[in-house]
Amino acid sequence: MEFKYQAESGLQLLQRLVARPVIKNLSPLLSDELTSEIIEIIGNASTGKTLFLTECIAKCIAPQHHNGLDTGVVYIDLDGQFDITKLVTVIKRLIKDADEELVKSCLKKLTLINCYDSPTLFVIFQKLKLFLAEDHQVGLVILDSVSANYWQDSISGGEKHMDTYVEKMISLLKICLKDFKVPIIFTKQSYFQSKHDDSCLDFINRRILLQRLDSGYYATVSKKNINICYKFTIDAYGISNICLQSKQ
């Protein structure tokens, strides 16, 4: 009989013992459990990437008896597009009779990080490690968008190949978060992929492609070569009417 020894750091032990909230049923597009998955959202400008993220945050930070998940969220904003008032609008749509006190308790679970260059971003990744070890409520990390500083980095000796750039950035984040089993959602512009190949980054568990066509907004969720297409509408209150589409 062979015995396997596995060394475990104190941090890992702590993570194993401390129950972290499980992200499940985050959105009709992501209805199953998302433990330590990496989810990519691709779309052109104004196809609803940031809005989709806002919807996810609202769902996470809403309390359980109001159909939410009651978990904390860390949002790293590189694009500067996040709008807190939009989030409050979405929360008020999800929770019909939300008063200020309830909104306050929801928003307290959101941690926002603004960042304007990559070296600072790497320091932030390091900080997340400390932050998540302290805060057991956090169940989701969002990065919007991964491509924001690519041109600056690629000139100053960074990675030039776009796909590898994304992989490097996300794996850096992943290394910092590997003990915590939280899912990571990140966005990128749809032009942001290397030519020649189909851009199959195998470290990504799911990919959501957002598109705006003449007939409305579409989202294609791919997981392990299975594509499911949804149609949705965007109005002043957020994303609504998400319904399944047969493949055209």
Added chain:
Amino acid sequence: MIRLKVPLIPNENILNNLFDKNIFTVNDFLQKQSSDLQNICKLQCKEITKLKDILTIKCSSSINGYELYLNRSIPNFVQTGIHKLDNLLGGGLMSSNIYEFCGPSSCGKTQLNYSILLNIIMNTKRDIIYIDSRKKFSVNRIKQILKNKYHLTNQDIYGILKKLFVYSVSDIYCCITCLHSLKNKTEPIIFIDSLPAIYLSFVGFLKNDGLCYLNHICSVLKYLCKRNAIIVVTNLAVKNCSPITNNVNEEVHYNQCTNQLDFKPAIGKYWFHVPNTRLMFTTILKNKQQICIHISKSAYLSLNENCILQIDDCGVS
């Protein structure tokens, strides 16, 4: 990028030792092995670990969602003073937004800038920052508008001009330096005329240096936006050579509206996601004194609305 300095690092000696080993930024420091740092800094392992933790926490600021909500700025509109344009923009220029004025050469982008900035000075007495990258800023034209429209005396005109700060930049490096120097102004209103003039000199080279600097400019603009700046950037539109455009509807709309070939912005794909609102300008063929303004991208306005403005001796109205 956060450079190491004394309050972060205990003393000058350690700092110099680190610089000797090419460790300049906080990120460099955190990437190095603790054992190496022990030798460089002549500190104990415990102290290095502690220093690393302190640096990590000090150099990454995060905001709680509720605090952000409490301190949020209520959308603050600054009226452009041009009725039709204010209506089109839903009330005027909104704080913490980047607007892009995009149109073909000599369609009246700069003229509109002059009119808007003078109206803002006349109505709100706020300072205006005008970054001129083409050395084409015309004080005479400003005087002409003021004289014809408001019938001001020379004395009053001086008062107005004192509110206007023109930065003449000759290249993209000057522009970046200039934008960095504006970082500590509160709620500035910034006009950049024009971005392609300093960017296009990089086009055609194999390395995408231009995009790197443009990326840098965008980062600073985003930072300024977070401090409630209003930014108006003019972009040149050039004739679109490729017959296929992404949005067929838009093209049809242009043709109906102006009966002209469609134009595309000179700074393309990368820049497109930066401005919050893009206004496309077209001249009307029959009447060169008119501009047709059309919203082609916006975070908060309905698309495909348009309005027609008149240019004359009193500016744009």
